[in-house]
Amino acid sequence: MNINVKSSKRNYNIFIKNNLLDNLKDYLDMNKFYIIITDNQIPSIYIKKVSSYCKNNHIIRFPAGEKSKSIEQYKIIIEELIAKQVKRDTIIIALGGGVTGDLAGFVAATLYRGVDYIQIPTSLLAQIDSSIGGKVAINSQSIKNAIGSFYPPIKVLIDPTTLTSLPKRHFNNGMAEMIKYGMIYSNDFFEEIKSSNVTENIEYFIYKSLRIKKHFVESDEYDQNFRQILNFGHTFGHAYEAYYNYEKYLHGEAISLGMLKMVNNEIKSSLINLLKKYELPISDPAPKKDLIKLIKHDKKNTTEYINLIYVDQIGKGYIKKTKIIDL
């Protein structure tokens, strides 16, 4: 299954295929020099598959986890690449989850004012969300994704069989973003997720999720209006992540709590039931006033008003400019 994504910088293809990592000759030019950036918890079998095909390579492994989306980690990688005298025609491969994609993508966007990079996402969240759309970023001390760019990859290679080694909690974490697509865009998709065995049909569910994301990013590449609907659940979600210093919740778990804050009572129970099916959190004791303090601090917010995404009817997300004081 292929999807083409259009963007002002370049159009790129997403290839989704089981065992794609065993057939890299169909997707990569083995004569190029590749920098493979990956975290230290990605099973080495995937790194071996990529590096044994891309023979001219240099592998950089960094500590897994959100804390590596930092200026310090960025600096370590950039200095290593410069010390290695990599050239502008080098291709960076981001092999891993969303943290790897965001960090390696930001390195690619900024090294020599931009080198090409390929996303090979291996977590569900990265396969259905973060590897496409071109948003790359690292975090400042206090603001998530504060330092970043819009910089699309040259291609995205998705091998759903890599999900077999993904810990269950991380699989469920990705499910939160899939459920989000149903909530904001398609009641039918929401119902399909509810009634199907997603794991058994994962290629199909990845494809459907990416079609929805493509629709939003192509309509509004630079996140000026329509694309913001993808942020459903993220305003409070980011606040929950920050409140617990990125230690209690994974991204999708925090988004689950955030989505529940933005729906009316009529649809809340449907959402709760589906979140429960994937062992995602449905309540948290963090005081609202503390979350609001963190929301005020979030990068997207002007002082008084904030664009929030609400869903009153499953499949129809919409933006509403809201006074922070009214939250």
Ligand SMILES: NC(=O)c1ccc[n+]([C@@H]2O[C@H](COP(=O)([O-])OP(=O)(O)OC[C@H]3O[C@@H](n4cnc5c(N)ncnc54)[C@H](O)[C@@H]3O)[C@@H](O)[C@H]2O)c1
């Ligand atoms: N750029 C975007 O548009 C966008 C969108 C959504 C989320 N994000 C970002 O994505 C990040 C979260 O991504 P994530 O949930 O993938 O986290 P992650 O990258 O930390 O990966 C989760 C864990 O799973 C491990 N892992 C990944 N694939 C594996 C596999 N196949 N087998 C075994 N282990 C595997 C990783 O080593 C890591 O320990 C956050 O930083 C978030 O801000 C970015």
